[in-house]
Amino acid sequence: MxxxxxxxxxxxxxxxxxxxxxxxxxxxxxxxxxxxxxxxxxxxxxxxxxxxxxxxxxxxxxxxxxxxxxxxxxxxxxxxxxxxxxxxxxxxxxxxxxxxxxxxxxxxxxxxxxxxxxxxxxxxxxxxxxxxxxxxxxxxxxxxxxxxxxxxxxxxxxxxxxFDHRVYNVRAVDSIEAMRTEYGLPQTYMVCVGRLDARKGQADLIRSFLLWRGDCEIDLVLIGGPGGDGYEEIHQLTQDPHIHELGWIPSEESAAIMAGACAFVFATKKEGFGIPLLEAMAVGLPVVCSDLPALREVGGDVPFYVDREDVAQWQRAFDRIMTESSDARIARGIQRASHYxxxxxxxxxxxxxxxxxxxxxx
Missing domain, CATH: 3.40.50.2000 (Glycogen Phosphorylase B;)
Incomplete structure (x- = not known):
């Protein structure tokens, strides 16, 4: 037995x-x-x-x-x-x-x-x-x-x-308008998925995003419940009106909100695998993530990789994700995710x- x-x-x-x-x-x-x-x-x-x-x-x-x-x-x-x-x-x-x-x-x-x-x-x-x-x-x-x-x-x-292929796929975007209404989301936003704590790096991500954003009509949406150390700092930063902290939400809603984003951003400091990276590629999102060995193992040549300690690199990556993402790159992400x-x-x-x-x- x-x-x-x-x-x-x-x-x-x-x-x-x-x-x-x-x-x-x-x-x-x-x-x-x-x-x-x-x-x-x-x-x-x-x-x-x-x-x-x-x-x-x-x-x-x-x-x-x-x-x-x-x-x-x-x-x-x-x-x-x-x-x-x-x-x-x-x-x-x-x-x-x-x-x-x-x-x-x-x-x-x-x-x-x-x-x-x-x-x-x-x-x-x-x-x-x-x-x-x-x-x-x-x-x-x-x-x-x-x-x-x-x-x-x-x-x-x-x-x-x-990941769950039945939930995270290109059809998830069909539910985005209902999610915009339910969660009060703007038309254009980037999304980050993961437990909110120091290890996942959302505090640094928010600071880099707000420095880059300026007067752009783009917000940042965080999906994930409170984690361990560091949550209080993250929560305080989410009081900015352009940062949306949704907490933990069901997979179907998370998939729709991810699919409706203009990009997926993942500033984790250490990762064993990175399921959210797979989910983001599966719904057809361009991806920016920390340059970590495990994430390169999962993402291959699909994401834009960034030294997570370098604020200037993150800001350049935000520019690149908005201007250089191609249909071919997104298609490679969908194909790569399908193998897992x-x-x-x-x-x-x-x-x-x-x-x-x-x-x-x-």
Whole structure:
């Protein structure tokens, strides 16, 4: 039996990691419903698992949930424990797999509270010590893990992320007028998607945008809920009438608002993968983003890349995105995004889990 931590998939307001776990579970279940799998959550999943897959709900507050899950693992003795979105539980009675999302806390601890940075460092270091296999969401993440913890590259498999093609596509723009009315959006705006905190860089982005904007009839729209450190500064900057803070909104609305923008801007300071970049390319947006290895891995030659610390570069990039974006560049983005699917992510993940299960049987 494979025991999976599905808590992120059961959260009502999903962002990157939560969507990854949600879509991964659905795709894996669709591909191999015959596997004996228990998905443990703190509330019921909003989709029905097929075949031999079961959703076991442990109705316990999030604080201490993993300790209670450990008791279930002790009682059931699964062959494999898989934590796709968070740390492995305190008690791991079997072989285990953990997904490594990014190491921003390791390379840039100043972007986190001391408590959070220490916790993530402990969790990731422990995973490198006890997990049978590790999954990395990007090749850059794999290299970061190897460099930070000096582990064998053969223990890590890259399983790139994806996005919901049914929601994020060129047809999303059909709903833009309804979204303009509902959220009071102007005719012309740039959009940024991501949790609002220091790591995602919205404060610097807003300052650069307002310096560049001048008297132009272009606003900046931020989609994403409050994150950790740095939100107060971002929120204060959004009091400018040309900055629109929408908070967390459902995917269908986010896709429509993205599709109605003139450009997507992404000033993140550190990224493990960058799902919003894929979503922006999929709806047909020109893109400006931080020049980070993981984003180059995802975006290829489609985005305009910027040294995120250089305000002058951002201002030049805003000019370029308004004057140099071509239909050919946008078409390349749509084509590139089309190659990233949750089915592919699930297939690669299942190969790792099944290889461990097969070794257990021998």
């Amino acid at each position: 494979i025991a999976i931590d599905g808590v992120p998939a059961a959260k009502p307001k999903k962002t990157g990691v939560e969507w990854y776990v949600y879509e991964l579970l659905k795709a894996m279940n669709q591909l191999q419903p015959e596997l004996d799998v228990c998905v443990y959550t703190h509330r019921s999943l909003d989709f029905v698992l097929k075949g031999n897959w079961k959703n076991v709900v442990i109705a316990w507050p999030w604080v201490g949930w993993k300790w209670v899950w450990s008791l279930y693992l002790w009682a059931t003795k699964p062959q494999i424990v898989f934590s796709p979105g968070d740390a492995l539980p305190p008690y791991v009675p079997a072989k285990s797999v953990q997904t490594m999302h990014d190491l921003a806390f390791h390379w840039h601890p100043e972007l986190f509270s001391q408590k959070r940075a220490r916790q993530l460092e402990r969790d990731y270091k422990r995973a490198t010590q006890i997990a049978t296999k590790l999954l990395a969401v990007a090749q850059q993440t794999k290299q970061d893990v190897i460099q930070a913890y000096a582990i064998d590259a053969k223990r890590i498999t890259v399983t790139p992320l994806a 699917t949750w089915e592919e992510t699930a297939q690669k993940t299942l190969r790792v889990l099944c290889s461990i299960s097969s070794n257990n049987s021998n």
